Amino acid sequence: MLPTGIIILCHGSRGQQGIAEVPQALRGVTEGVKPLLTPGIEVIGAALQFNHPTLEEAVESLAVKGVERIVIMPYFLFAGRHITEDIPQLIEELKDSYGDKEFIVTKPLGLGEHFIFSVAERIEEAAPELMNAHPSPTSPEDIEQQSMEIAERFLPPALNISGEERLVVKRIVHASGDYRVVPLIKFSASAISSGISAIAGGSPIFTDVQMVAAGINRQLAEACRCSISCAMDKTGEVEPDTTRAAAAMRHLGKRLNGAIVAIGNAPTALLALLELIDNEGIKPALVVGMPVGFIQAKESKDELMKRDVPYITIAGTRGGSALAVATVNALLKIAGGRDG
Numbered sequence: 001m002l003p004t005g006i007i008i009l010c011h012g013s014r015g016q017q018g019i020a021e022v023p024q025a026l027r028g029v030t031e032g033v034k035p036l037l038t039p040g041i042e043v044i045g046a047a048l049q050f051n052h053p054t055l056e057e058a059v060e061s062l063a064v065k066g067v068e069r070i071v072i073m074p075y076f077l078f079a080g081r082h083i084t085e086d087i088p089q090l091i092e093e094l095k096d097s098y099g100d101k102e103f104i105v106t107k108p109l110g111l112g113e114h115f116i117f118s119v120a121e122r123i124e125e126a127a128p129e130l131m132n133a134h135p136s137p138t139s140p141e142d143i144e145q146q147s148m149e150i151a152e153r154f155l156p157p158a159l160n161i162s163g164e165e166r167l168v169v170k171r172i173v174h175a176s177g178d179y180r181v182v183p184l185i186k187f188s189a190s191a192i193s194s195g196i197s198a199i200a201g202g203s204p205i206f207t208d209v210q211m212v213a214a215g216i217n218r219q220l221a222e223a224c225r226c227s228i229s230c231a232m233d234k235t236g237e238v239e240p241d242t243t244r245a246a247a248a249m250r251h252l253g254k255r256l257n258g259a260i261v262a263i264g265n266a267p268t269a270l271l272a273l274l275e276l277i278d279n280e281g282i283k284p285a286l287v288v289g290m291p292v293g294f295i296q297a298k299e300s301k302d303e304l305m306k307r308d309v310p311y312i313t314i315a316g317t318r319g320g321s322a323l324a325v326a327t328v329n330a331l332l333k334i335a336g337g338r339d340g
Contacts, residue, residue, distance in 0.1 A: 002069040002102070005042040005062035008033070009055055010075040011082065012047030022051040029075065042067065048082060055087075059094055059101075069102040076108040077115075083108055116156070117180055147174045154179035164192045168312065168330040175326035176318075184315045186305060191286060192331075194310035198260055198285035199224045199335040205260045205328065206231055206252060208245050208269040208291075212262050215325030220332040226260075231269065246272035254282065260331075262288040264324030267296035274303055287311045288327045290319035 008029050013022050026045025034043050042065060046058035053061065055072070062070055072091070074083055091103050109115075124131050132153075151170040161169065165187050173179055202225035207213040213230040221228055231248035245266035249256075256276065261284045263270045270289050276282040289304045291297045294317055301313045312327055313319075 001038070003067045004069040004071060005044065005065065005067035006033070006037070006071045006073060007055065007058045007062070008043065008045045008073050008075050009058075009087070010045070010047055012050035014050040018051065022047055026075075048086065055090055056094065059098065063098055063101065068100070069104065071104045071106065073106045074108045077110070079108055117154075151179075155182060161187070162192065164196075164334055167334060168192070168327055171326040171330040172314070172323050175322045176320075181314060181318060181323075184318060186311075186313050186315055188305075188309070188311045191310045191312050192334075195260060195286040195312075195331045196335050198258065199226055199331060201258075202226055203258050203260060203285055204229060204255070205262060206256060207261075207324070208232070208249070208263040209265040209321060211321040212264040212324050212328075215321060215329075216262070217329045217332055220329065220336055224332060224335055226332075243268040245269035249273050250276065253280070256282050256284050258283070258285050260284065260286045260288065260328065262290075262324045262328050264288075264290050264319065264321035265292065267291040267293065267300040270300040270304060271296065274300070274307060277307060277309055284309060286331075287313075288324050289313040290324040290327070292319035293317060 008026060010022065010026060012018070023045070026047075030043040030045045034041070037043070042062060044053065044058045044061060046053050046055050048055060059070060072087070074087060076083055087105065091105065095101075095103060120131075148170050151173040154173055155166065155169065159166070159169075159182070168187075169182060169185050172181060172185055204227045205216060205221065207216070207228070207230050209232065210230045213228050216228050218228065231252055232244055243266065246268040249269045249272040253276065256273070261273060263273070270287075270291050273282075273284070273287065277284075287304060287309055289301055289311055290313060291300055297317050297319060298315070301315060301319075304311050304313055305315075314323060
């Protein structure tokens with residue numbers, strides 16, 4: 001990888017208060033981004049106008065440190081004149097001075113769903129009484145129904161998913177208690193149909209850990225003739241330099257063909273499953289790939305989404321047993337509803 005530096009470029013503020021607040025805000029953003037990047041990547045905040053360092057000063061600072069590639073991230077909401085005219089013009093001028101450097105400009109922040117949630121949070125902080133209050137139900141059925149109604153309100157109107165995918169997403173939102181997970185939930189094209197067909201055919205459900213196995217609704221699973229097994233209950237000794245979860249997944253081998261595999265904890269279990277898919281032609285009916293954490297969780301899910309296998313996953317570091325359980329239980333409910 002080329003030695004790379006990143007510039008977070010904001011507009012800047014001419015006011016006296018902005019002299020202090022703009023650098024402080026940029027420092028918060030740059031320091032927050034660094035842990036998510038490859039170690040050693042230099043990240044600098046800069047202002048297009050009024051404040052220092054300017055874009056030119058930030059580029060000079062990175063050039064002195066020997067970077068060969070400079071990524072500029074406009075900290076703007078809209079692709080207005082600054083994005084379409086001013087910044088490209090500045091970069092062309094910088095190329096004349098730093099012809100040996102590669103310049104890359106990212107998209108601006110945009111208007112993703114998370115901004116809507118942030119707007120609501122700010123309103124709630126300022127005037128909590130304006131937020132939609134919910135009555136407190138007492139029966140389990142009423143609690144579940146109201147929970148799904150609330151989760152439904154959190155789904156963006158433009159969310160382009162099927163009705164059955166929507167049911168799964170609502171269950172995940174309910175289980176996580178966090179509506180910000182919505183844009184991270186990813187379905188392969190055949191995930192729902194393959195998962196429902198497998199359940200209807202009584203395919204086994206394998207999990208990476210007992211917590212996932214324990215959470216799956218056994219009454220629904222038994223009604224669909226689906227057994228539930230934890231992979232780590234079916235393995236013996238573990239070889240050096242591997243985890244018990246990975247060894248357990250490899251031990252299952254061909255038994256994973258046509259099965260639903262729910263991984264809610266161990267990235268190494270998902271990576272081992274992908275090895276079986278690549279090297280031994282194992283074909284699960286559906287992979288619910290939701291390992292959680294900062295080591296290999298994101299990477300394992302990125303690899304899953306590259307495979308030609310039905311999957312439901314949560315991009316990034318989020319996930320966990322509760323979300324894998326919610327996904328499987330949602331599929332069991334859908335399958336049970338189809339079968340009456």
